[in-house]
Amino acid sequence: MSPPPAPPAAAAADSPAASAAGPRPIAVLVDREGLGDSLLKLPFLRAIARAYPDHPIWWISSHQTAMANDLAPFVRPLIARVIDHAGLTTPPRAVIARLRALPPFEMVFDSRTRGLTVLLARLFLRHRGFYCCLPGYMLSSRRPPGRFARPSGIAARMLSLAAAAIGGDPDWRGRLDIAEAARRLAAERLPEGPVYVGLAPGSREARKNWPIDRYVALARRLAESGRVPVFMIGPQEAEMVATIRRAVPEALLPEVEPVDPGLGLKRLELAIAVGERLAAVVANDNGIGHLMASIGTPLVSLFGPTDIGRWAPFTEQGVIVSATQFGGTAMEAIPVDAAFAAAERLLVESRDGAHGGSPNRL
Template sequence: MTTPRRILLIRTGGLGDFILCLPVIHALASTWPDAELEILGRPTIAALAESQVARITSIDDRRFSRLFTDTPLDASDAAATFLSSFDLVVSFLGVPESDFGRQLQLLVPKTLFIPAPPSGTRHAAIHFLQSLTPLGIAATDAVPRIDLSAEVREQGRQLLERPVSAVEDNPPIIVHPGSGGRPKNWRPDLFAQTIRLFRRSRHPVVLLQGEADERPVREVLGHLEATGPVLKDAPILQIAGAIACSRLVVGNDSGISHLAAAVGTPLVCLFGPTDPAVWRPLGPKVRVVTFAEATPEGVSEEGIRLMTG
C-alpha cells in the first residue's frame, strides 16, 4: 500500500484494553516511522503512549457525536475535517456495517477495523497484532511494553513516598484488590490474609485504589487489624511510575495488572471468570493464579519467588 503520511488509531475502553493495543501502536510506528501517528480515544489513559504519538484527541469531544448517527456529515463539519486529514485509520471501535463504521469509511476509505478477539482462541494482543496483516504488517512481538522516562519514574517514587518512607531502600508491594467488576475480584479476606503474610516477612504493603475501587479497598481494610497506607487519586502516568518503583504487584484481572506487566514489575495476577488464555497480562515476570487454586499462602510464596528470583 501507499506509505501513509498521517495515521489515526481509534481506541476507547478501559486501561487494560488500551494496554493490549500497545503492540499495534508500536507496529504502526515502526512500519511507517515518518508518518504522523495520532490517537482518538481517552486521553487520561492514552497518555501512556504519548512518547510514541504526535497527538491524542478525546473521543468524547462533542464534535464527534454525529459520527454515531446515520446522518451524513457535511464536508465542513469539524469531525469530517479532522478525520479526512488522515490517510489511514485503524479502529478498535465499531464495525464496517455500523453507523460509525459507514461514516468513517466515507471520510477515510483506507480504514481497518480490528474486531474483538474470538473467545477461547489466541491471546487478545496476538489477535490484535495479526489483524494488521491486510496492511502488509507482519509484526510478531505482541508483548505490551511501556518505557517510562526518568521524570515519570521519579514522580512515581515521590507518589509512593507519601504513604511509605524509604522507598529506594525497601520498595513496597502494591496490592490492587479492585477491577472492572466484582466477579473479577478475589475475596477481600483472602487479600487481607495475603497482606498479613507479606508484612510478617517485613515487606511494606500499599493498597492501590482506582476510581471504582473504593468498596473493595474498604472491604480489605475491614479485615486488617493495622490498616496501612492507601495510594489513590493520581494520574495514570504517576501510577505507572509508582508501580515501576515497587517490588511486586498483586492484583486481579484488571488494567492495573496489565500496567504492572507492561512496565516490567513482577506481578501475581488472580483470575476468576475471564479466560487467562485470552486476557492475561503478558510478560516474563507474570504469574497467573486462578481463583480455584489461589490461597493466601500460595500467592505470597509466588510473589516472594518473583521478587527474589
C-alpha cells in the same frame, strides 16, 4: 446524539501535521476504552509510531477513551490527536457523514469487531491501507505474515494488525515516562531494603473483585513470610482503607497519604512510581493490573467471570489464577493459598532471572 468530528479544515487548524501539505495521518478506530482497554493497545501504538514516524496518529473513539484523559500525558509524544465521542457506531446515515468529514488517511487500523461499523469505515474513509480485527482478517488490506486466524487477546490482536501493515514483527516495547518527583516520593514511602508486594483490590465492576477479606488474609501471609504488603488504593477504594489498616497494621498504603500539590504530579504518576518499586503485584482484572503489566512489574492476575483469553494483561512476567481452576466463575472461588503460591512463584522467578519469553505466557 454526539456531534460529528470536526471536518478536515478544522482538523488542520488545530493539528498542523494533518494539513493537506503534510503526510497523511494514520487513524486508529476504537469503540469504548477504559484504562485497561487502552493499556492493552499501548504496545500496538508504540509499534505503529516507530514504524511510521512521519505520519501523525489520530486516535478516534466512538465513545470515551482513556487516551483522552488518564493516559493522555503518557501518550502525547505518540498521538497527534484524540477524537473521543466521535459517534461512529449508529445510526448508519450519520456515521457515513462523519466518516466522510474526516481527512484522507495513510492507513486505518480498526479495532472494533461489529461487522457493519467496520464495513462502513472501510467504504467511506479515504485511505491507502485498511486493517481490522474481523475473523480471518476479512476486509483487511492484507493479513499478518503466516497468520490466518486472529489472536484472542486484545493486545496480541492489535499487534497482529501492526504486523500486517509492517509485513513483519512489530517493535512494541517501551516505558511510561514520569516525573522524577514521583519517583522520589515513592522512594520516601517505600524505602530501599524490604521486598514489597503490591495488592490491587479494586475495579470498576464488583463482580471482578476478589473479596477484601481475602486480600487481607493474603497480606498477612506475605507479612509472615517477610514481605511488606503494599495496597494500591485509588479514590474508588477509599472505604477499604480503615479495614486494611485495622486488620494489617504493617501494610503500606502509599497512595492514600496526602501529596503536595506543588509537585504537580499527574494522575497515575505516583501509582507508576510505586509499581516500579514492587517485586510483584496481585491484582483483579483491573486497570492497575494492566498498568503494572505495562511497566514490567511481575503480575499475578485474578480472574473470575471475565474472559481470560480476551482480557489477560500483556506481560512477560505474569501468572493467572482463575476461579475456573477451583470449580467456579465467582471470584470467591479463588483460595488465598493459590494467590499466595502464584506470588511466591513470581518472586522466585524475578529473583532468579527465570522469567521472560512470550508476552502471552500468562
